[in-house]
Amino acid sequence: AEDFSLMVLGLIFAVVLAKGSVLKAVAMIALGLLLSMVGADLETGASRMSFNIPELADGLGFATVAMGVFGFAEIIRNLDSGAESDRELVQQKITGLMPTRKDLAESAPAIFRGTILGSILGILPGGGAVIASFAAYTFEKKIARDPSRFGRGAIAGVAAPESANNAAAQTSFIPLLTLGIPPNAVMALMVGAMTIHGIQPGPQVMQKQPDLVWGMIASMWIGNLMLIIINLPLVGIWVRLLRVPYRLMFPSIVVFCAIGIYSINNAPVDVILAGAFGLFGYWLIKHDFEPAPLLLGMVLGTLMEENLRRTLQISRGDWSVFITRPLSAALLAIAAALLVLAVLPALRRKRDEVFVEG
Incomplete structure (x- = not known):
């Protein structure tokens, strides 16, 4: 029941x-x-x-x-x-990828708030990275001294949603692995993949298949490190792909x-x-x-x-x-x-x- x-x-x-x-x-x-x-x-x-x-x-x-x-x-x-028509936006050369000290100082509070909010919303069933991103952006806009800057390059409007998105993506595994319930559509895809391989998500999966659980946790650390490599040095390749x-x-x-x-x-x-x-x-x-x-x-x-x-x-x-x-x-x-x-x-x-x- x-x-x-x-x-x-x-x-x-x-x-x-x-x-x-x-x-x-x-x-x-x-x-x-x-x-x-x-x-x-x-x-x-x-x-x-x-x-x-x-x-x-x-x-x-x-x-x-x-x-x-x-x-x-x-x-x-x-x-x-x-x-x-959208591909005309990526014809210009992209520069200034690395954040400056000023960018880091301005974005640090937004990153912290976005991480906390995303972690909470990621656990809730029905939530997920998309909801967390929207909520973090709206929250930052409401507490900002000058909300008019949002939508025109305010770094808090980028840092907070991205932090919330990443945090929610990690914590959404909690209800999946502990209760066997996918909290969002992405985790539903994960359940489908596990079912195809004969794995039943739920409380017993941590005892019966600890290698799977710890492998997923390790993949989160490795994945985030790989994203740094994929996103910054190789961004030029992805932009060229968008021009196709x-x-x-x-x-x-x-x-x-x-x-x-x-x-x-x-x-x-x-x-x-x-x-x-x-x-x-x-x-x-x-x-x-x-x-x-x-x-x-x-x-x-x-x-x-x-x-x-x-x-x-x-x-x-x-x-x-x-x-x-x-x-x-x-x-x-x-x-x-x-x-x-x-x-x-x-x-x-x-x-x-x-x-x-x-």
Whole structure:
């Protein structure tokens, strides 16, 4: 009961912190939960929502949906929005990459505040690096002596979001490794990758596979050191890559995406499904739907259903077990309170303000 309630709370956090309409975020989560049910029933093995299509008997692959909604849909969006015009911004020579002493002195407080804020928001289910970046930028702008400098090169407006982004990326592993719950879409991709390799994230993973956990922790240190090397000395290479016309780049991107999807199950139908979800993802973008809650709903759907059915079997069908157990009741109460707050006009305006100012 507690596991199910905790996952409900995570999905509600995704609704509260998602960009745009609350109703659309709820719709995306509901759709994600439905997609997680496609395939064989967890206990009886009966086919559900597969429409007698053999390729859907095992359910929809997480990587297939994610690559379609985030990968192919983004390619279509770039082609539609005219990505060529943005490349004029990178024609000039880039100089002054290393920060000066003055830059370091001005950015140090913002870096500290951004790190603290990002660490907190990274742990929260439904949060993540994107929310942390927006929140840190908005906070720095509100406490600044001259807010008009933001958007015109204020170093605090760069240092704080980047620090929050990095901090949230690290702390978002905490709920994933301790509870087995992905707090955001990126961690949902991580769960999918672990599941493909037969690894079940959760409290036991630290005892059963300590090499994996400590390897991930070490990779964070190594990754940050590598970023310094990749970003500063090699930035000229990345700028030159941006100058390549997008019409010449996107075919190779599509090919590599298709190869990646095909290599998982060696199934051509997965590539076709990813293409279909790419079109669907583009439709979502055009109609201001946030695709990340859909991914969270799909990842948590199977775990939620498993814990829900197990709880009802133990309680012999008594639904009151979710509110009679103290921890479960507290988690559901928090989720309900957050959902009520999310639809209040004042909080909705604050949510929109954070994303607009970011």
